[in-house]
Amino acid sequence: MPIYIYNSLTRSKEEFLPLNPPKVNIYTCGVTVYDDSHIGHARSLYTFEVIRRYLKYRGFRVRFVRNITDIDDKIIKRANELNISWKSLIEKYIARYYEDLKSLGISKADYEPRATKNIKSMIKYIQKLIKGRFAYVTDSGVYFSVRKFKDYGKLSNRSVDDLLSGVRKEPDDTKEDPLDFALWKKSKQGEPCWNSPWGKGRPGWHIECSVMSQKFLKTDTLDIHAGGVDLVFPHHENEIAQAQALTDKPFTKYWIHHGLLAINAQKMAKSLGNFVTIKDVLDKYPADVLKIFYLQAHYSSPLDFTWERMEEAKQALQRISILAEKAQKRKVSKGLADSGKGIKKIEEIKNKFIEAMDDDFNTPQGLAAIFELINQTNKNIDDLALVKRARKILGELLEIFSISLTTEKQLEKEVRLKIEARDKARLEKDFALSDQIRRELEAEGIILEDTKEGTTWRRKL
Numbered sequence: 001m002p003i004y005i006y007n008s009l010t011r012s013k014e015e016f017l018p019l020n021p022p023k024v025n026i027y028t029c030g031v032t033v034y035d036d037s038h039i040g041h042a043r044s045l046y047t048f049e050v051i052r053r054y055l056k057y058r059g060f061r062v063r064f065v066r067n068i069t070d071i072d073d074k075i076i077k078r079a080n081e082l083n084i085s086w087k088s089l090i091e092k093y094i095a096r097y098y099e100d101l102k103s104l105g106i107s108k109a110d111y112e113p114r115a116t117k118n119i120k121s122m123i124k125y126i127q128k129l130i131k132g133r134f135a136y137v138t139d140s141g142v143y144f145s146v147r148k149f150k151d152y153g154k155l156s157n158r159s160v161d162d163l164l165s166g167v168r169k170e171p172d173d174t175k176e177d178p179l180d181f182a183l184w185k186k187s188k189q190g191e192p193c194w195n196s197p198w199g200k201g202r203p204g205w206h207i208e209c210s211v212m213s214q215k216f217l218k219t220d221t222l223d224i225h226a227g228g229v230d231l232v233f234p235h236h237e238n239e240i241a242q243a244q245a246l247t248d249k250p251f252t253k254y255w256i257h258h259g260l261l262a263i264n265a266q267k268m269a270k271s272l273g274n275f276v277t278i279k280d281v282l283d284k285y286p287a288d289v290l291k292i293f294y295l296q297a298h299y300s301s302p303l304d305f306t307w308e309r310m311e312e313a314k315q316a317l318q319r320i321s322i323l324a325e326k327a328q329k330r331k332v333s334k335g336l337a338d339s340g341k342g343i344k345k346i347e348e349i350k351n352k353f354i355e356a357m358d359d360d361f362n363t364p365q366g367l368a369a370i371f372e373l374i375n376q377t378n379k380n381i382d383d384l385a386l387v388k389r390a391r392k393i394l395g396e397l398l399e400i401f402s403i404s405l406t407t408e409k410q411l412e413k414e415v416r417l418k419i420e421a422r423d424k425a426r427l428e429k430d431f432a433l434s435d436q437i438r439r440e441l442e443a444e445g446i447i448l449e450d451t452k453e454g455t456t457w458r459r460k461l
């Protein structure tokens with residue numbers, strides 16, 4: 001069965017035909033590391049993790065790249081506000097970012113390049129754009145000449161004239177056109193900088209992704225480029241302009257954009273007091289609850305976060321856990337069901353899941369199929385053959401959604417082994433290892449409590 005993807009570039013659903021099957025190259029825009037990651041970032045990270053896992057499940061060999069923007073105006077501003085070096089700031093939040101990934105149970109990308117580690121490649125890229133007369137040098141840096149790229153505005157479906165009418169005139173009078181964007185910015189006194197043919201400075205934001213996507217995926221044309229809908233313009237529009245001006249080839253075959261996340265129907269912002277970090281949520285709920293919440297809406301739709309909806313997601317996850325526990329305990333078949341017919345029904349439900357995911361990764365329908373599978377299994381819980389097959393399929397499908405099927409009994413055994421390892425480390429005064437084990441358990445939603453009688457544990461509420 002073919003997979004269909006809604007392509008933001010053509011504004012239509014298209015059959016997914018990668019350039020060199022079964023290989024698939026995917027690039028997603030990652031975080032800018034100047035603050036803790038919030039649940040909007042988590043939605044993006046999780047959405048593309050599910051897409052990556054599903055394509056692998058369907059037999060594709062996925063090469064996945066997700067960048068880290070570690071030099072940016074926001075980073076410089078935040079470091080100045082905190083009166084610390086920009087390097088200290090980014091190292092702190094890169095570490096936090098990886099802690100969040102681990103807590104969410106989201107795999108690292110195959111490559112996670114940092115902008116500051118790829119400056120030389122960006123400089124070479126810019127030099128080629130200047131040579132091709134798509135870019136020009138001014139006293140303040142290097143700019144891309146938007147009007148020289150005839151397809152500018154195609155992704156956002158706006159003409160250059162329409163874009164010009166809405167643009168604010170920047171204080172930089174050296175630009176030939178207000179729409180032209182920076183490829184290289186000359187640094188001011190005290191700002192981070194790198195040597196270049198145009199003086200000391202730093203790359204513009206947009207050039208990072210064009211360079212690193214092609215460099216680490218080893219191709220001029222990506223199969224999939226993904227990100228939030230808020231990045232369509234100007235970021236992704238500018239990526240296309242830079243890359244296609246340089247190579248004269250399509251930059252990306254399929255563009256995938258996820259919808260934005262709001263908090264109680266309001267845009268998330270610190271000024272509104274509704275900024276919810278990943279850690280804020282995972283202090284209250286296991287990561288799988290947050291994942292169930294995300295899965296209930298199609299990735300392209302806007303999503304409204306409320307604590308009430310998290311409670312609903314928690315109850316939904318409990319239905320999965322309860323069945324897993326029942327299936328684990330079921331030891332004998334009482335022969336109350338016809339395994340042949342029952343198993344056939346289970347396979348049909350699995351196919352429903354695949355049909356849903358083949359249709360532009362429709363996770364709400366995929367999740368509905370999982371709960372249909374749970375209902376069917378509960379109705380035939382005394383049929384050992386059916387339960388065994390259902391549990392195997394359920395594990396397969398939940399793996400695509402990065403959701404655990406661990407039973408309480410299995411979890412208790414795993415936690416007890418880690419507590420024993422921690423106790424041993426404490427006796428040997430290896431407090432670094434002891435703290436590491438505690439943090440690892442906390443990331444999995446397990447809270448340790450040290451008492452006079454020994455260490456006890458509980459799930460996060």
